[in-house]
Amino acid sequence: MHAPAQSSPAQENPARGPGITPARVPGDRVREAPGLLSRDGAVILTGHGNTSDALVVAAALVIGDRLRELYPHRVRTSHNGGLVHLHADSFDSTVDIGGVPHRRRHPDEDHVLVQCARPAPEGGASFVLDAYAFVDGLATSDPVLYDFLTGTDVDLYGAWAGLRGLPATPRVARHVEYTRTGRRIARRTDGAVPLHRDPASEHVDRQLGRLREAVHGAEASLPRFRLAEGDILVLDNYRCRHGREAHRGERTVRILTLRSSDAR
Structure with missing residues (x-):
């Protein structure tokens, strides 16, 4: 049941294209889901209850004993929503509750689960894009x-430096890196900016713009x-970027991000 979190480079098969x-996978075949997630980077679980509890159960079934940390559920409702461009869920937020720091989001959330609570009528x-390919x-x-x-x-969240709960210390990383266990990370965040006083700031800004255009152009x-x-x-949030088309009417999703033992 507990398949590796990602395929090896030889198995990624970028020649198939990035889509x-x-x-x-229906509920009675959920044991197939970890292998499919490892192979493709994404899988859809069907036949589960339309509840937030179902996300936690799904995380346990697919990630198994590699599950390390769950972060708070997020509910997103959009009315006549516009296009959501390709992105990978990633943020860095800690809040103080009763004098105790609590992490709400983590830069190295390596899996994300999105449940459709209310599909749009139109x-x-x-x-989903395979960012490795x-x-x-x-x-x-x-x-x-x-x-x-x-x-x-780059500074991954520098564009959002004024948000409360976001650490003042810059989060310095590259868009493509590897964890100590060999997992490849392919990031995508609209918060990325050049490092403070980076002499190559103009080049970095230009490439960030070109990356945005390339990703949007692939959609x-x-x-x-x-x-x-x-x-x-x-x-697999290290490997995939996801988005959705515009819609009419109301649409609601529940989102759960997590870290497995394979995460940084």
């Missing part, structure tokens, strides 16, 4: 951007899929 259509289809493709199609992603430090070609009420999309 992912997650396999759907639109709202989801799409996307980055590997840049090595030949855009080596300058590839070198930037793999070789340049139209990605396969679409819809989540029915209660469906849970499970993502």
Whole structure:
């Protein structure tokens, strides 16, 4: 049941393209989900109750004894919502409750679960990009951007420095890195800015803009899929970026992020 958190580089198969259509796994076959998540980076669990408890149960079933930390549930309701561009869930937030620090979000959340609590009556289809395949493709199609992603430090959340709960200390990292256990991280955050007084700030800003354009440009070609009420999309957050199309009417999702023992 407890398959490795990601496939080895030889198994990533970037030649297949960066689009992912997650396999759907009903509740009576949930033991297949860890292997599919390892292979594809994403899987959809069907047949679960439309409750926040179902997210916790799904996390335990798919991640198993590698589950290390769960972060608070988030409920997102949108009314006639616009396009949500490809992104990976990542943030760094700690709050004080009764004099005790409590972490609400972690920069190294390596899995995210999204449950459709109320599907939109029109639109709202989801799409997922395999960021490993996307980055590997840049090595030949855009080596300058590839070198930037793999070789340049940025402040991951500097654009949001004024938010309460966000640490004042810059979070310095590269967009593409590896954990000590060998997992590859392919980040995507709109909060990234050049390091303070970085002499290459203009170059960094230019490459951040080019990355945004490249990611947005990839969205139209990605396969679409819809989540029915209660469906849970499970993502390897180190590997995948996800988004959704605009929709009419009201749409609600529940989100649970976590860290496994394979995370940084």
